[in-house]
Amino acid sequence: MSQSSEIVRGFALHLVVEDVDKSVSWYQAALGATVTRVLRMPGGAVATAELDVHGLAVALAAPVPGTKLATPSATGTSVAAYRLVVADADAAMRQAVAAGSTVSAEVHDAFWGVRTGEILDPSGHRWAFDQQLREVSVEEIEKRLAELVAGS
Template sequence: MTDFALHLVVEDVPAAVDFYERALGASVTRLLHLPDGSIAIAELDIDGLQVALAAPVPGTTSATPRSTATSVAAYRFAVPDADAAMDRATSAGAAVHAPVRDAFWGVRTGEVLDPSGHRWAFDQRTREVPVEEIEAQLARMLDGA
């Protein structure tokens, strides 16, 4: 495998396109329309990541995280400034899921939920951390220390 793309189910395709343009700098690469003129699928490019957006299809299992009250994945971006990325996303309408913080694994990181409930994270590398140090911190967390 050499390419990777996301296919996200969103509640409102045009609103999601607007959100991703403002929050993540997305550009539309293709729109596929239904006979009534509404958008069936919007294909975007977000800094080289291909993302397809589609509305839930009645009679199928496609659903948004918001409609199922769960988000099982976080889509992580390496960014030069996590605070600026969070500000941009929240200014565009994202909700803060985890505020920006300095994490023990060597990144400044924060997470937002987009309007359909998908979780996006912004990671700014601050230092290289040896694997042993990360594992020791994980062990302390699991022990409740």
């Protein structure tokens, strides 16, 4: 790879949210996020709030007029679910619900070896909490997937 196209290790999310200040408060209460930097517009409004969510860099920004960036709530759909590996999925869900989350999927033991549940943040982004329960072979997961597809 040439120096100019070298891949830098790391990953960050940039999420469009309805209300940056409200979302920052939610991310702190629901996911234990810490604010690392806030960038303001000339008039003082928040342009972007940068957070650390258990080692994951997350930037929150309001929709920008004239662009196609929108929140899942505004479009009525979500194209991704962000999965956090946690020690206790039930406790993570309780914390998120107490912070005002909408439950999208109740906590349950999934056939791929995790205990998982899913919530929606105030702007409709999906967050899942995965607690590793056991190792499951690829063959077992594929068998269960085939059973699901055959049953639908």
